[in-house]
Amino acid sequence: xxxxxxxxxxxxxxxxxxxxxxxxxxxxxxxxxxxxxxxxxxxxxxxxxxxxxxxxxxxxxxxxxxxxxxxxxxxxxxxxxxxxxxxxxxxxxxxxxxxxxxxxxxxxxxxxxxxxxxxxxxxxxxxxxxxxxxxxxxxxxxxxxxxxxxxxxxxxxxxxxxxxxxxxxxxxxxxxxxxxxxxxxxxxxxxxxxxxxxxxxxxxxxxxxxxxxxxxxxxxxxxxxxxxxxxxxxxxxxxxxxxxxxxxxxxxxxxxxxxxxxxxxxxxxxxxxxxxxxxxxxxxxxxxxxxxxxxxxxxxxxxxxxxxxxxxxxxxxxxxxxxxxxxxxxxxxxxxxxxxxxxxxxx
Amino acid sequence: xxxxxxxxxxxxxxxxxxxxxxxxxxxxxxxxxxxxxxxxxxxxxxxxxxxxxxxxxxxxxxxxxxxxxxxxxxxxxxxxxxxxxxxxxxxxxxxxxxxxxxxxxxxxxxxxxxxxxxxxxxxxxxxxxxxxxxxxxxxxxxxxxxxxxxxxxxxxxxxxxxxxxxxxxxxxxxxxxxxxxxxxxxxxxxxxxxxxxxxxxxxxxxxxxxxxxxxxxxxxxxxxxxxxxxxxxxxxxxxxxxxxxxxxxxxxxxxxxxxxxxxxxxxxxxx
Numbered sequence: 279x280x281x282x283x284x285x286x287x288x289x290x291x292x293x294x295x296x297x298x299x300x301x302x303x304x305x306x307x308x309x310x311x312x313x314x315x316x317x318x319x320x321x322x323x324x325x326x327x328x329x330x331x332x333x334x335x336x337x338x339x340x341x342x343x344x345x346x347x348x349x350x351x352x353x354x355x356x357x358x359x360x361x362x363x364x365x366x367x368x369x370x371x372x373x374x375x376x377x378x379x380x381x382x383x384x385x386x387x388x389x390x391x392x393x394x395x396x397x398x399x400x401x402x403x404x405x406x407x408x409x410x411x412x413x414x415x416x417x418x419x420x421x422x423x424x425x426x427x428x429x430x431x432x433x434x435x436x437x438x439x440x441x442x443x444x445x446x447x448x449x450x451x452x453x454x455x456x457x458x459x460x461x462x463x464x465x466x467x468x469x470x471x472x473x474x475x476x477x478x479x480x481x482x483x484x485x486x487x488x489x490x491x492x493x494x495x496x497x498x499x500x501x502x503x504x505x506x507x508x509x510x511x512x513x514x515x516x517x518x519x520x521x522x523x524x525x526x527x528x529x530x531x532x533x534x535x536x537x538x539x540x541x542x543x544x545x546x547x548x549x550x551x552x553x554x555x556x557x558x559x560x561x562x563x564x565x566x567x568x569x570x571x572x573x574x575x576x577x578x579x580x581x582x583x584x585x586x587x588x589x590x591x592x593x594x595x596x597x598x599x600x601x602x603x604x605x606x607x608x609x610x611x612x613x614x615x616x617x618x619x620x621x622x623x624x625x
Numbered sequence: 626x627x628x629x630x631x632x633x634x635x636x637x638x639x640x641x642x643x644x645x646x647x648x649x650x651x652x653x654x655x656x657x658x659x660x661x662x663x664x665x666x667x668x669x670x671x672x673x674x675x676x677x678x679x680x681x682x683x684x685x686x687x688x689x690x691x692x693x694x695x696x697x698x699x700x701x702x703x704x705x706x707x708x709x710x711x712x713x714x715x716x717x718x719x720x721x722x723x724x725x726x727x728x729x730x731x732x733x734x735x736x737x738x739x740x741x742x743x744x745x746x747x748x749x750x751x752x753x754x755x756x757x758x759x760x761x762x763x764x765x766x767x768x769x770x771x772x773x774x775x776x777x778x779x780x781x782x783x784x785x786x787x788x789x790x791x792x793x794x795x796x797x798x799x800x801x802x803x804x805x806x807x808x809x810x811x812x813x814x815x816x817x818x819x820x821x822x823x824x825x826x827x828x829x830x831x832x833x834x835x836x837x838x839x840x841x842x843x844x845x846x847x848x849x850x851x852x853x854x855x856x857x858x859x860x861x862x863x864x865x866x867x868x869x870x871x872x873x874x875x876x877x878x879x880x881x882x883x884x885x886x887x888x889x890x891x892x893x894x895x896x
Contacts, residue, residue, distance in 0.1 A: 282711045284749035288667045306778030318780070319844060322787020323795070323837035329788075330795035330833075331826050334803065334817060347826060356830075368784045372792070375760045375768070378708035381749075382756050383666040446674050446745060447715075448722035448738060468819070475823020476830060483831060602886025603678030605893060610681065614688025 279433055279462070280373070280388055283381030287444040294386030294440065301394060302367055305360040317361055324353060325365045329372075348465075350396030351426050351473045355405060356480075356487065359397040366393035387440050391433040399432065400425035413488065418477050423470030430466035434458040643696055643761045650694035650762045654859055655771025657866035661873045662759045668877040669751045674741040675727065678886040680748060686873065687754045694762045704757040705750060712753065716745030765789050767859065774859055783853050795833060802829060 283291070309317065328349035349369075353362035367389045373379035380388045409421035438454045441447050449457075481488050644651070650658075669683055691698055723738035760768070766786060773782035802825055806817060817825060841849075861867070879885070 280711065282708075282715045282749055283666055283670055283752040284712070284715045284745045286670060288671045291670065292667070302781060303778055306780045309780055310778075318783055318849075319787060319840040320834065320837040321784050323791050323833045323840065324830075325784065325788035326791030326795040327830055327833040329792050330799040331829060333796065333799050334822060334825060334829075347822075352830075364781055364784050365788075368781065368788045371785060372788060375756060376765075378704060378711070378753050378757060380711075381666065381752055382662060383670055383752070446741070448719040448741065450722060453722075471819060472822055472826070475820060476826045479823055479827030480830060483827065487834065601893065602884075602888075602890035603681045605889045606678070606681040606886045607684055609889070610685035610688050613685055614692045616692075617689050618692030 279392060279430075279437060280380035281384040281391070281437055281440065283383040285441055285444060285446045286381075286384050286387065287446065288383065290440050290444045291383035291386060294390055295383075296386070298367070298386040298389045298394075301363065301390075301398075305363045308360040309364070317357070321357065321361050321365050324357065325369050325372075328353065328365070328369050347472055347476075348392070348426075348430075348469050350392060350429060351400065351405065351422055351469070352476055354397045354401035355422070355473075355477055359401055362401070363393050363397040366397065387437075391436045391440075395432040395436070396425070396429040400429035404428060413481060415478055418481065419471075419474040422473040422477060423467060426470035426473055427463060427466035430462040430469065431459060434462035643700060644764045646695065646762070648694045648762070650690060652865075653762075653869055654861045654866040655763050655767045656774055656859070656861060657869045658759055658763055659768075659771055659775060660870050662755050664874050664877050665755045666752050668881050669748045669755075671881060672744070672748070674744055675737065677740065677744050677747065679880070679884060680744065680751065682880045682885045683751050683877075685876070687751070687758060690755075690758045690762070694758070696758065696761045700761060701754055701757055704761070705754045708749070708753045712746055712749040715749055716742040719745070766855070770855060770859055774861075779852060786853060791836075794836075795829070798829060798832060 328347070331349060332346045334346060350362070350366055353365050356362075357365065370380065370388050370392065371385065374382060374385055374388070404425040405421045407421075408424065409417040413421075435455070435458070438451070438458055441449070441454065442451055447454075477488070665683070665686055669680065672679055687701070690696075691701060719741045720736065720738035723736060723741060725737045726734040727737045727740050728735050763771075766789075769782050769785040769789070772785070773779055806821075806825070
């Protein structure tokens with residue numbers, strides 16, 4: 279489910295960075311307030327456990343294919359939501375940095391899609407309700423499977439929304455949803471079964487581990503949700519606003535894709551609201567007129583017809599693109615070689 | 626399965642070897658490298674989806690970093706190639722859904738889908754190679770300390786440091802478990818059944834938790850109070866690190882707002 283940088287617009291990537299940074303800071307604060315520092319090495323080792331566990335491929339019955347553990351639900355069950363979120367985020371950062379899994383701009387999206395839903399939705403609202411107190415094999419199996427399936431479905435849908443909002447991929451919304459959701463339903467069921475097997479094993483061998491974690495750091499009642507949400511909204515608007523000013527000429531991919539594939543007119547951009555505000559901001563601030571929104575009398579977005587929506591391409595521009603691009607690449611390579619020789623001489 | 630384990634192992638080990646170099650780029654403050662890598666990712670992804678020529682000047686960044694750091698080109702290429710499935714999958718659907726003919730090349734119609742596929746692939750290669758260069762030129766402890774200095778909560782930085790230290794250790798544990806399974810399971814040695822995987826992962830988990838407990842006792846015995854202190858704290862030099870950030874951000878800004886390939890073309894044809 280890792281997203282790559284190339285399919286993201288800076289506005290979407292930056293907004294999700296802001297959201298994820300907010301959740302990370304909030305989780306870190308919650309953990310810091312807890313007096314128990316034995317969790318620190320446990321978190322580090324369990325992060326490494328997720329890495330190591332992903333190396334064990336198990337065969338999936340009937341299909342003939344194989345899979346590996348995702349790990350989100352196991353961490354949430356063993357560590358509670360805040361610590362599990364930080365561990366999953368750290369695993370995703372190390373994967374992005376050292377294994378080229380997912381990108382650096384996409385980190386915010388990837389952490390949100392793969393860590394937020396299991397830790398802050400599936401674990402407190404599904405698993406704990408079903409198997410939190412007095413677990414049995416049956417409760418663990420139902421709890422883990424249901425929460426793994428729902429967390430993965432939400433994560434997969436989030437991938438679709440983020441990709442569509444970025445507007446780089448041409449995959450139509452309906453096709454993308456129909457591609458992502460069933461695949462992740464299957465993955466979720468398998469993930470749920472394996473998680474249930476591991477949790478049941480731990481429960482049988484060391485029941486005190488599960489008891490300790492189920493009594494520890496549940497999502498607190500009376501959480502200042504309004505303040506947290508307001509913080510996220512401000513951070514997201516700020517980042518999204520700044521980055522969409524810097525972004526490409528196709529910031530509105532969802533609307534554009536929908537209109538092209540299904541002719542769904544009701545997805546026309548609203549005149550007011552955040553969208554209109556950002557559009558207006560971009561219109562006022564854009565350096566290059568051809569990278570801005572098209573002008574119309576008001577601040578509303580006005581899309582031209584499909585025929586005129588394509589970039590104006592004439593043979594002259596094409597030739598200049600090819601020759602200019604090639605020349606630039608050559609120049610960049612030559613400059614690199616020159617630098618390499620200079621650096622070699624300096625040593 | 627054993628082969629995949631070996632590849633992952635080797636990647637981590639070779640990365641830490643390359644990152645312990647002493648070139649100008651290796652010596653830079655990790656904060657400066659983080660900021661420049663992020664600025665690069667934002668710049669590369671900010672171009673329109675049909676842009677190809679205007680992405681070319683950005684190749685100067687990985688070229689220059691390879692030249693200045695002395696990192697082996699083969700290492701950068703091999704690690705970038707690890708992301709090839711992601712890179713190719715990212716834009717693979719575009720040619721099927723965007724069949725609008727954009728340009729005609731010597732009578733061969735080139736659709737928007739193929740142009741955007743090429744653009745997505747190029748920007749993927751750019752961004753992935755910049756992240757690869759970041760990890761190959763910065764020791765992981767400095768890389769994560771840099772994040773802490775940029776304002777990332779200390780508990781999260783400690784988590785990253787711990788994770789990084791334990792990966793190789795636990796990967797070794799998995800290697801032993803997998804080898805024991807392979808030696809006893811004949812023709813089914815390459816895959817573990819779903820039910821057996823529960824016990825295998827469970828044993829690995831309990832061993833990991835025991836290790837965490839031992840580590841915690843050892844840390845407490847040495848006065849651990851929740852913070853990991855380093856002997857040589859990071860120092861941001863404005864002359865070196867500040868200049869590095871300013872020069873690259875100015876270059877990325879110029880590439881983003883000035884059509885360099887078009888200007889070069891004009892210069893080449895004498896207009």
